[in-house]
Amino acid sequence: MVEVADTASDLSLGQAEREKRKAFAQRNEERWVEERAFEWKRWRDKAEEIQKTRIRKASKRELAELVKSELDLPDSIETIRKNL
Helix, strand or coil: CCCHHHHHHHHHHHHHHHHHHHHHHHHHHHHHHHHHHHHHHHHHHHHHHHHHHCCCCCCHHHHHHHHHHHHCCCCCHHHHHHCC
């Protein structure tokens, strides 16, 4: 038979472990976003540069295709388009 005190202790340990893992995951996500933010800025700068050379404004999809080819990016056109 399991005592209530042991169960409460196990529950609090489980909660502490979940909070620790959640904090770790959030730090990793924040670091990833910071690293990608620099890359996204580079994409936006290139898109702006491309747009200035055009007579007719390009759509976001067209810009994404052009940015992808100009910068030789491995990312999908959709990913680039969403971050322009």
